Amino acid sequence: MDALICSATMCISPKNPFLFQSARPGSLILRKPRFPANSVRFHQVAAARETDIDLSDPEWKLKFERDFEKRFSIPHITDAFPDVEAIPSTFCLKMRSPTYINNKDRVLLKVINYSSPASAGAVCIDPGCTWIEQWLHRAGPREKIYFRPEDVRAAIVTCGGLCPGLNDVIRHIVTTLEIYGVKNVVGIPFGYRGFSDKNLPEVPLSRKVVQNIHLSGGSLLGVSRGGPTVTEIVDSMEERGINMLFVLGGNGTHAGANAIHNECLKRRMKVAVVGVPKTIDNDILHMDKTFGFDTAVEEAQRAINSHYKKTGESRGRKSSEIRRDLTAYHGIGVVKLMGRSSGFIAMQVSLASGQVDICLIPEVPFNLHGPDGVLKHLNYLIETKGSAVVCVAEGAGQSYLENTNAKDASGNKVLGDIGVHIQQETKKYFKEIGVPADVKYIDPTYMIRAVRANASDGILCTVLGQNAVHGAFAGYSGITVGIINNHYAYLPIPEVIAYAKSVDPNSRMWHRCLTSTGQPDFL
Numbered sequence: 373m374d375a376l377i378c379s380a381t382m383c384i385s386p387k388n389p390f391l392f393q394s395a396r397p398g399s400l401i402l403r404k405p406r407f408p409a410n411s412v413r414f415h416q417v418a419a420a421r422e423t424d425i426d427l428s429d430p431e432w433k434l435k436f437e438r439d440f441e442k443r444f445s446i447p448h449i450t451d452a453f454p455d456v457e458a459i460p461s462t463f464c465l466k467m468r469s470p471t472y473i474n475n476k477d478r479v480l481l482k483v484i485n486y487s488s489p490a491s492a493g494a495v496c497i498d499p500g501c502t503w504i505e506q507w508l509h510r511a512g513p514r515e516k517i518y519f520r521p522e523d524v525r526a527a528i529v530t531c532g533g534l535c536p537g538l539n540d541v542i543r544h545i546v547t548t549l550e551i552y553g554v555k556n557v558v559g560i561p562f563g564y565r566g567f568s569d570k571n572l573p574e575v576p577l578s579r580k581v582v583q584n585i586h587l588s589g590g591s592l593l594g595v596s597r598g599g600p601t602v603t604e605i606v607d608s609m610e611e612r613g614i615n616m617l618f619v620l621g622g623n624g625t626h627a628g629a630n631a632i633h634n635e636c637l638k639r640r641m642k643v644a645v646v647g648v649p650k651t652i653d654n655d656i657l658h659m660d661k662t663f664g665f666d667t668a669v670e671e672a673q674r675a676i677n678s679h680y681k682k683t684g685e686s687r688g689r690k691s692s693e694i695r696r697d698l699t700a701y702h703g704i705g706v707v708k709l710m711g712r713s714s715g716f717i718a719m720q721v722s723l724a725s726g727q728v729d730i731c732l733i734p735e736v737p738f739n740l741h742g743p744d745g746v747l748k749h750l751n752y753l754i755e756t757k758g759s760a761v762v763c764v765a766e767g768a769g770q771s772y773l774e775n776t777n778a779k780d781a782s783g784n785k786v787l788g789d790i791g792v793h794i795q796q797e798t799k800k801y802f803k804e805i806g807v808p809a810d811v812k813y814i815d816p817t818y819m820i821r822a823v824r825a826n827a828s829d830g831i832l833c834t835v836l837g838q839n840a841v842h843g844a845f846a847g848y849s850g851i852t853v854g855i856i857n858n859h860y861a862y863l864p865i866p867e868v869i870a871y872a873k874s875v876d877p878n879s880r881m882w883h884r885c886l887t888s889t890g891q892p893d894f895l
Contacts, residue, residue: 427498436497440506446862449518449644449847452637458516461845462553473512473842479861481506481658493879508658511839511853511860518847519616519644521553526844527614528577530591531563531599531621531628534818535652536667537825537833538591538620543582544837545618545648550579552845558612559592563621564599564628567608574612586830589822597780602631606639616644616844622651622662623869624783626852630865633850644844647852647865648836652821655714655872658863659854663836666828668820669720672709675816676725676763702809703759704750704798708791710817711765712784714874718765719885729753729760730891732790734767735875736882738894740797746894747801754802754809764790766817791815835860 425432425439449456463470486494486501497504526549530538542559549557559575560566566574575581575593585592599605609617609632619629626647633645649656654665709717715733722728730746732738739745746762753760766787773788780786795813802809825833832855839853839860851862875882 433502433504436504437506440504444506444508444864444867446509446848446864447633447850449642449849452640453642456518456642456847458518458847459520461513461515461517462521463513463517463551463842463845465551470513472515473510475514477510477512478507479510479856479859481508481856483857492883493876493881508856508861508863511843511862513842514846517552517845519845522555524549524552524554524616525556525558525613526554526616526618527558527560527574527609527612528593528618529560529563529566529620530593530595530650531619531625532595532597532650533652534590534595534821535650535664536589536671536821536823537663537829538593538595538650539582539585539588540825540830540833541620541648541650541663541837541840542577542592543586544834545841546577546582547579548838548841549616552841558614562594563596563625564605565596566593567605568600586833587824589824598783599628602628602635605632606635606641609636609643610639610641615642616646618646618648618840618844620648620650622649622653623656623872625650626656626865626869629852630850630869633865636849644847644849646840646844646849648840649852649854649868652717653711653714653872654716655712655874656854657868657870657873658856659868659873660856660858661832662854663829663833664825665716666832667823667826668710668717669724670826671820671823672707672717672721672816673725675707675709675814675819676705676721676727676761702754702802702807704754704809704811705759705761706791706795706798706811706813707761707763708766708789708813708815708817709763710820712767712787713872715765715768716875718763718768719875719882722763722885723881723888726888727761728763728889730762731885731889732762732764732768732794733875734765734770736768736877737771738769740769740772740794740894741801744892744894746794747798749892749894750798751802751805751807754807762794764794766790769793789815 425436429435461472482495485503486496488494488501489496489499494501528542528545546557557577559577561572561575566572617632619625626649629645629647636643636645649659649662650664651662652664652668654661656662709721711717711734713734715735718731718733722731730749740747742748750760769790770788772793773790776786778786791813795811798809798811836853843851843853843862848862850865852865852868853860853862
């Protein structure tokens, strides 16, 4: 075992913060992780909230498996209403009988068996990287359902910020509900706010209404942050007779959905609350990706390539508006992309475009100034290739900006504009060293958020919307649906909102990004 950092009562492994050695010799215990803001290497351990497990116990592996199974079991209507009658599914396709998912079908959460904690991106439970299978509930239609379609009044709500694919998910929730036989479907306008604002009437939804909404970006129902209390929301649901609620949103929205689920249980209301993870940052735990992410990468790549044309290839060319008046001698392009606490978009865009020279993300600290700083490397790029493109995530480098402690309606910290800061510091730096530089800055955030979903996201939205309805009719509540290792699964909401997923600087994907950009460590 690696050297331990010891106090009077215990020793902690610096390479695996989940392990500590107690005062009892030879006793190694798995502890509950408490992640510092910049701790990323091991934060994707099997679950977000581990119980204490003594690794010296010969049965620790079995106990871990049982604990995982318990935490990832998904709530069911019969937990609170054991007398609810299951009926044959009404999910009927015109051309053929549907195939059903067996309730015992499972999806494997982790598929790489790491041999050492030193392996790139290793996610280990113990120092020996013991392989433990971790299974999730497979998503899809069940043979038995727990709601009669004629009794269902379903509601859909979209919360948070805009994201490509919202209309696609709405469309497929509505059409799948109709296939089950549901006639009463409504949309709640402008997020959770629509439950309490009397000036925001429900939006009746049907196949006819939603047939072509996926051809446009944005959200048919509108979005907003914040909203009324959980009590007010559930009061409104009772008043409206809603017994199926589909919630589209990110971590904060899912936390609200889980609170609504718990309040419904408290009031003995037979309601299915199902989340569909929507975050353009791709920062929801355990999932391969969330809808809107692929579209964001594709659209952001256009902004990157536009800057490349502006800063490096525009000499003597006139044809497009992008290139007009941009001869850009010593051109430097700074593009700020989404990513409050995770740099997935900036990283993937840098890989996809092949034109990025510097990628800056929240998970990896950097110096702007000094011999190993970003500005020094920009000067090197100007000297050697004549131009440069910087891609920066919005949450990167916040330590360089004034902390106002302000928060938005969702309770998120209001970030300073790191893109503008880098642009200003770059101009100042090159002026001081006497080197001409033409520094351009673009923030394409809402150009990206408002576009229509691309083909990849369109497929993902289709399956997520369908599986959300299948999960509700199967009697599950307090769950979300996601893609796990290219398969679809149901997860309990608390396990996906424990903390935000982030880029692991030790991962192969980040190393691939560094290989592509050729950037050094800016420390």
